[in-house]
Amino acid sequence: MTTEQSYKIGTPGQPWGSAEKSAWYQAQTVKRSYQSQVVSKIKSIHQSLSELLDLKRYGALSYNTDVYELWLFMSKQWQQDKPTILVTGGVHGYETSGVFGALRFVETELVKYSEHFNFIVAPCISPWGYETINRWNPNAVDPNRSFYKDGPAEESKNIMDYVLGLNIELLAHIDLHETTDTDNSEFRPALAARDAIDQKSWNIPDGFYGVGDSLKPQPEFQKAIIDSVSKVTHIAPADESNKLIGSDLAQFGVINYPTKELGLCAGFTDAEYVSTTEVYPDSPKSDAENCIIAQVAAVTGGLNYLVGKK
Numbered sequence: 243m244t245t246e247q248s249y250k251i252g253t254p255g256q257p258w259g260s261a262e263k264s265a266w267y268q269a270q271t272v273k274r275s276y277q278s279q280v281v282s283k284i285k286s287i288h289q290s291l292s293e294l295l296d297l298k299r300y301g302a303l304s305y306n307t308d309v310y311e312l313w314l315f316m317s318k319q320w321q322q323d324k325p326t327i328l329v330t331g332g333v334h335g336y337e338t339s340g341v342f343g344a345l346r347f348v349e350t351e352l353v354k355y356s357e358h359f360n361f362i363v364a365p366c367i368s369p370w371g372y373e374t375i376n377r378w379n380p381n382a383v384d385p386n387r388s389f390y391k392d393g394p395a396e397e398s399k400n401i402m403d404y405v406l407g408l409n410i411e412l413l414a415h416i417d418l419h420e421t422t423d424t425d426n427s428e429f430r431p432a433l434a435a436r437d438a439i440d441q442k443s444w445n446i447p448d449g450f451y452g453v454g455d456s457l458k459p460q461p462e463f464q465k466a467i468i469d470s471v472s473k474v475t476h477i478a479p480a481d482e483s484n485k486l487i488g489s490d491l492a493q494f495g496v497i498n499y500p501t502k503e504l505g506l507c508a509g510f511t512d513a514e515y516v517s518t519t520e521v522y523p524d525s526p527k528s529d530a531e532n533c534i535i536a537q538v539a540a541v542t543g544g545l546n547y548l549v550g551k552k
């Protein structure tokens with residue numbers, strides 16, 4: 243089923259050119275502060291964990307290099323014989339619990355796992371998207387379709403270049419996201435308008451779900467994440483066609499995407515285990531804090547599985 247959606251910018255049936263993209267950009271406003279809400283938190287967490295973690299400034303977004311500095315945590319005592327875990331958040335800056343879930347994981351859980359793993363944690367990959375509550379970057383580009391060589395989003399390029407430049411083999415990568423009501427009310431209609439495509443319609447799943455990689459689905463790892471999250475919040479049931487957001491259910495609470503082919507963040511490394519988490523902040527059964535706890539439970543569920551396999 244497809245629906246025609248009208249959107250406030252552009253002409254139906256015609257993909258956006260630079261004028262429409264510029265009109266879209268002009269309509270965006272800063273709604274919250276990355277420096278005072280996120281960077282200050284990053285720095286205070288680092289202060290209390292400075293024995294354990296280094297804080298690296300891996301770049302800055304060209305839109306405003308003073309404001310949009312890019313930060314990541316890295317294990318300080320790098321253990322060559324231990325596997326490395328990558329956790330990313332805020333690839334979609336509006337998905338708030340991805341940012342604060344990554345930070346909460348570092349603050350409350352990372353130390354418990356540091357005897358088993360090295361960590362790289364990048365909590366907010368798209369700070370302009372964080373401030374303006376957006377899925378796209380200022381150029382109307384989705385960073386989470388841009389994780390490929392010479393891709394069009396500097397948000398994606400900065401973290402890719404840094405992590406791949408380390409030349410470290412990664413065991414797992416967990417990328418923290420949300421699926422929200424605004425996906426259907428704003429972001430998918432904007433995408434349909436930008437590209438002059440029909441918008442497929444589906445209901446936003448009520449609850450947490452995970453996205454694995456079709457080429458390396460790792461069902462046991464995904465199950466461990468779902469089992470862990472189900473202790474703190476509800477898992478999204480499949481719809482009447484046994485799908486979640488238009489994709490066939492692979493297992494309870496999990497769908498799989500070809501992550502590299504789609505240019506997803508979860509596909510930019512060759513990690514053996516990957517998951518993209520999706521929490522639903524607009525659920526009547528959830529709230530902002532519950533979403534953060536769910537993100538942390540997803541990461542620790544995956545890590546507990548990997549510890550058990552060693």
Ligand SMILES: [Zn+2]
Binds near residue numbers: 333334386
């Ligand atoms: Zn997302």
